[in-house]
Amino acid sequence: MYEGIVQDLIDELGRLPGIGPKSAQRIAFHLLNADAVDVRRLAGVLVEVKAKVHFCAICGNVAEEEQCRICRDPRRDTTAICVVEEPKDVVAIERTREFRGRYHVLGGAISPIEGIGPDELRVKELMQRLANGDITEVILATDPNLEGEATATYLTRMLKPLNVRVTRLASGLPVGGDLEYADEITLGRAFEGRRSVDD
């Protein structure tokens, strides 16, 4: 145990995800030895991020203003919505530069065992966006795991009567991998979703 404030700092750092007691101690002593300017900058950013950042009123992504950067951008295609689980999925898709539409962040996936049903997600907001807009395509980009698939199944059923095109991201073999190491479920899905190459 260290004295007073040093121990408080170690305890606070230890509450962060993936940081154990030893790592917390290492970071605490790094901060003690660091320049006062650097530490003040870090503290400033921590306070600022909590005060400024909230969730976009339209899509639920993290934003510094009322709406996020993507929802404000007039060059983005307003007819397509890509539905994702978390804000970090938006970043992952943005990195591909394949999608020019807008997003909708659900805030998780349906998982009854964790007590998360459709009402706990931003499904109602999605339906509202579809009701008063010119959206023609909804891309379901939830994770390709059980909860993500179940969420996609649920959304498909909700979206069908609305007369929009509903698509799901393809599943298959990772680029740069070996076929023989692919598990049978992924390989099976890759077969199911195969496409002709002559057109």
Place this chain on the structure above:
Amino acid sequence: MNLYRDEGIVLRTQKLGEADRIISLLTRSNGRVRAVAKGVRRTKSKFGGRLEPFMHVDVQFARGRTLEVVTQVESSSAFPQAIVGDYARYTAGTAMLETAERLVAEEGEPAVQQFLLLLAALRSLATGAHEPTLVLDSFLLRSLALAGYAPSFGDCAGCGAPGPHRAFSAGAGGMLCAVCRPAGSATPATETVALLGALLAGDWSTAEAIDTRHRKAASGFVAAYLQWHLERGLRSLVHVER
């Protein structure tokens, strides 16, 4: 390294650290096992989709101090695709997994009967042989019976007087005669009691012949009975689509 192999059904997964998961399985020979699957969340993981809930797998474990470590997995039957593609099946199936996890509380204690029951129930759910909620209710009753909480839908649960009786009490263990019935016990319709009895016995032809409007009431009694004996309610039961 101390290795052993078993057959199991994945009940639940939990994120661990950067790319790992803790997998909770119900196995044929070792009961409930909790094991770490290293790197399973990476796209290039050799385990791929084999360790998702509902998977029936042949798996090799290495003994660890607190948790086992998954070293190899091969899938025996892939139920997830058939179950997850239908929302009613998914919610019913999740409630089954949670019940199995709760009723087989002790890790490492063999529970062959529970394993076989869960396997059969998931297969029935995946093939769509019966209505998902009926499969769920039947599973819940039979799983409770295997755990030692068998309800009685015929003879009186209190004194054993031959039935049929009219009063039902979850706390007292099922149907009760006029003498044993506590104040405030429910009185289900005769058809509902017959349906409950058929679901407990696994008598599908009788269960499906009973008018469908009694199913909702029967589900209510099953849920009440389950909640009573598990003490803490099932989280997934409220999300089941009925």
